[in-house]
Amino acid sequence: MQNLSKELLFLLDYSQDYFNHTLHESSLDKQLNLDYLFSLALANGVLPLLNKTNLPTIFAQENSIIQKRNFLMSAQLLHLVYLLKQKDINILPIKGPLLGQHAYKNISIRPFSDLDILVQREDLHEVSQTLLSLGYQSKHLIDSIKHPYVLKKFSDISFTHPQTGVIIELHWKLIKTASAELSNIKALFKNSHTVFLQNMKLKSLPLEEEFLYLCIHAAKHRFERIEWMNDLYFLLKEHKRDYNWQKLLMMAKNEKALMHYLLGLKILESDYKKEIPHLKTKELLTQKKITTLYQKVWDLHAQDYVLKEKKQGIRYMEIFFSIQLEESYLRKLSILKTVIFPLYIDDILSIKQLPASLSFLYYFARLKRIFKKAIINAE
Amino acid sequence: MNFNxxxxxxxxxxxxxxxxxxxxxxxxxxxxxxxxxxGSLFFSQIHKDSGTQESFEKILDLYEVSKEQLEKDLDNLLQQLLKYELIEVK
Structure with missing residues (x-):
């Protein structure tokens, strides 16, 4: 962490001491480049944490926008939960306002750009219809969620409200590649715990599953935003005694996501000074591979990766990081396959439904689409 | 409205x-x-105290306002909130 800017170090320190009021005023004495701090805090999703500091008005103005947007989106979520409850349908919101409430005890502190909800397969159609009736639109045909190959290969479809701009991602899988506990949606619903958002009772992922999911999600994105580290930190801070560490370790192994999980813990241990209260897990954090990945995360932060445009060279680095994260060669190959032969929902829907044994032909649909586009362009 | x-x-x-x-x-x-x-001050105070009398006294302490004026304003607000089912009174 030697090459990190003082602005980034400030954001890291500040995040950890958010609830410690006395530190705040003195920590601003450092000569910080405030324009750069603003861009960095915004891109890292930690701008609302600076709401107690004596910073220029642009910080407060942007925070006010985030606060209002968070409120509007939380309201949309609660309205949807309310409507679906009338139809006896439960949904599990993931991240978003629920995480804000669960980890930070405040929906205004953690910015979110969309709402992710997990639904059981049998409710997919009804929830989609409800979203459509509320004015949401999807760029995919609603029939896509009935297509067996779409359901198998994808995990969600997205809906956007044209007036409010609110985006809802409807998930039927928690993670595309989940193969163990995180793939059992029924169990996730059954073992869910309750979080109160405003006065309303909502179902939330079970504690360990939520923590592991957040580690996987953040690791897949190279922990490129400080907010993802903060999420884990505040969750642990808030619910430390409630976690079953043995279960977490087993789940991470079963999901073949041990590296994702350990990388999250390594950051918490090294940069957030969080004690990992499970000896077996603690020992695993000293592995060379974890240290290498950990170093890579901070190298990227040192290069202000989060502020850069995603150009081709960067894309290769992302792929390389994802491959490094995976332990099994099958998973590594699978990542390469998705890079070389990407598959889109529209490609699957563009040809007639195929029997399972011929499903590899869907990959050729993309070629057909590209070819068609080239002809149209040529004409 | 009864403030108790x-x-x-x-x-x-x-x-x-x-x-x-x-x-x-x-x-x-x-x-x-x-x-x-x-209105925000009224409401957030009521939200914290769950009662109007306590809120009433706190606001009266905080602001230079006559008791009668405050009673009138608070009563107005509560009537509106009740009308739109935004609060329940026991």
């Missing part, structure tokens, strides 16, 4: 304070109600 009554908030109500205003939102209908700075 206990006020509660239905589960379908969202309340959020912003800089100089507050928004009350009915989750069922998505209808929202904006409160100005004074």
């Amino acid at each position: 009554q206990v006020i509660s908030f239905p589960s379908y109500i969202m309340f959020q304070e912003f800089d100089n205003e507050s928004i009350l939102l009915d989750i069922r209908s998505q209808e929202h109600f904006a409160l100005d700075a004074i």
